[in-house]
Structure formats: structure tokens, C-alpha cells
Amino acid sequence: xxxxxxxxxxxxxxxxxxxxxxxxxxxxxxxxxxxxxxxxxxxxxxxxxxxxxxxxxxxxxxxxxxxxxxxxxxxxxxxxxxxxxxxxxxxxxxxxxxxxxxxxxxxxxxxxxxxxxxxxxxxxxxxxxxxxxxxxxxxxxxxxxxx
Numbered sequence: 197x198x199x200x201x202x203x204x205x206x207x208x209x210x211x212x213x214x215x216x217x218x219x220x221x222x223x224x225x226x227x228x229x230x231x232x233x234x235x236x237x238x239x240x241x242x243x244x245x246x247x248x249x250x251x252x253x254x255x256x257x258x259x260x261x262x263x264x265x266x267x268x269x270x271x272x273x274x275x276x277x278x279x280x281x282x283x284x285x286x287x288x289x290x291x292x293x294x295x296x297x298x299x300x301x302x303x304x305x306x307x308x309x310x311x312x313x314x315x316x317x318x319x320x321x322x323x324x325x326x327x328x329x330x331x332x333x334x335x336x337x338x339x340x341x342x343x
Contacts, residue, residue: 232298234330235277243303251279251309252298252327260293272297272309274334281309288316296327 197205232250233241243249256278259271266285271278281299291297291314299311 232326234274234327234334235272235279236274236334237330238279239277245305246302248300248302250298250300250326251281251311252296252330253279254327254331255291255293255295255297257293272299274331276334279309280307281311283311283314285312285314287314291316296331298327 232252235251235253238251251272253272253274256271256273259269259278259280261269263269263282267282268284268287269280269282271280273279281301283299283301295316298315299309300313300315301309301311304310
């Protein structure tokens with residue numbers, strides 16, 4: 197092999213390695229993606245059984261029910277549709293009815309969303325961006341409420 201051929205084979209090998217690393221990275225990121233939905237969006241969504249999603253909206257008034265131990269059941273609404281959610285764990289301190297929330301998890305066989313994490317707004321002016329955008333699009337949330 198000439199010197200030029202050796203250099204070319206090293207460059208081609210390096211590009212092949214970088215291509216494989218890039219492909220594996222994108223594949224891994226695609227597997228970890230959690231898509232965001234509002235309750236009304238779920239009627240048109242085609243979700244696979246056990247597919248992880250983020251469900252956002254407002255905690256519906258009068259639906260928070262504390263069960264055995266740290267299990268809590270509540271509904272997330274966008275004022276058009278509601279989704280029942282169960283969560284086992286410690287809720288954020290600022291979790292309460294009629295406040296913005298994002299839950300992450302998957303739907304169970306009974307149609308109830310089983311959350312493994314719950315995120316609540318952290319002060320009186322903040323609403324999670326995905327929830328605020330979704331509620332604004334439906335005409336439920338105005339800027340004057342968040343100021």
C-alpha cells in the first residue's frame with residue numbers, strides 16, 4: 197500500500213466510525229422521546245400500548261382523591277376533555293386543583309393514565325410552556341391570568 201492509500205483508508209475508517217456513532221445516537225434518542233399531549237389531543241392520537249407520553253393540562257377541580265399510602269388519583273383537563281390519572285409517590289408541594297401540571301407515563305389497560313412523574317408549576321406566574329401553549333390555542337389561558 198502506498199502512503200496515499202493508507203491515508204485514504206484511515207479517513208474512510210474514521211468517517212465510517214463517525215457515521216455509526218451518529219446513527220446509534222439518533223436511534224437511542226428516538227427511543228427516549230416522550231411526546232406531549234393535551235387531553236383533547238388524545239382522541240386523534242394513535243398511541244401504541246405502553247407508549248410513554250407527557251400529558252399536560254390543569255388539575256380538574258374536585259377530582260383529587262388520596263388512596264392507600266402515597267397513591268393519588270386525579271383528572272387532567274384542558275376544559276374540553278379530561279383524563280383520569282393515577283400516581284404513586286410524593287406530589288410536588290405546589291400541586292393543587294386548577295393548576296398547571298405535566299405528568300409523564302403511559303396508559304394502562306383500563307384507560308387510566310399511570311404517571312411515574314408529576315411536574316407542577318413553581319410559582320404564581322409560571323405555567324409549563326407546553327401546557328400554556330395548548331391552553332392558549334384552545335382559548336382557555338390568557339396572559340392576564342399568568343401576570
